[in-house]
Amino acid sequence: MIGLCTDSNAQMPADLVARYRVTVVPLTVTIDGEPFLEGEELGADAFYARMAATPPPAVTTGAPSPGRFAAAYQTLADAGATEILSVHLGSAISGTFNAARVAAASAPVPVRLVDTGTASFAVACCVWEAAEALAAGAGVEEAASTAAAVADRTGNVFVLSALDLARAGGRLSRAAEADLAGDAIPVLRLAGGSYQAVARARTVDEAADAMAGAVLDDAAAGSPLRVGISIADAAAAPLWAALEQRLAGRPGIADLVRYRVGPSVGVHTGPGTAGAMWYPVSRT
Secondary structure, eight states: OEOOOOOOOGGOOOOHHHTTTTEOOEEEEETEEEEBBBBBBBBBHHHHHHHHSSSSSOOOEEEOOOHHHHHHHHHHHHTTOOOEEEEOOOOSTOOOOHHHHHHHTSSSSSSEEOOOOOOOSHHHHHHHHHHHHTTTTOOOHHHHHHHHHHHOOOOOEESSSSSHHHHTTTTTHHHHHTTTSSSSSSEEEEEETEEEEEEESSHHHHHHHHHHHHHHHHHHHHHHHHEEEEEEEGGHHHHHHHHHHHHHTOTTTEEEEEEEOHHHHHHHTTTOEEEEEEEOOOOO
């Protein structure tokens, strides 16, 4: 049996975690000096409630310790895993991968690590396709290669309410700022390390049309897509429903899941975020 492990920054929804029996190792989110384990001690709702305070709290994120990964690998081995595939947040972004590497050196069974080079639900996409490969009978090396290849094939589109966080992070280009000037819902995508404007929407329906259009254009251009649609908090829920309505059951959409933008990502994007991330299916 090949065990499957990832970290909480992947934002992997509970239905995918259960479907593929994925072990999720939590990052630490520290709010005003108080540490919480993402997804275990601090969920999305509690996080955004804390972020709504005036003034907003000081928030930092931290990688899991090697000990947490060691415990996860031991649990998988105890459950019968003879090998483990561990797929993680990019090493250039976080110390998470290095912590997993340290733990893997003394794990009770061989651990094949994958540095995805990416973050957030793009990591979940890598895990998702690796899990499909394993379910189809692939060995650990083939599944690892499958996971590594997905990161460069993911697409994304989203809206942000907290543009100040995008500016602070240095990812909102001047061109995007100019495109989004005025009273508009900013529809963006992340490409080449910066946010690029996709559309200027005046209403939730216009934003949902723009986001769904980006997904369906890719679906029409190639292989069927596996898609995750996301919201940060309740304020973005209307977009979640509108986007799902436009994508569910459409040609080229092989699978559609909902997920929440949790603390380790939400600290960079803020409340009001909603969007979609997708990748083309390599196996049918």
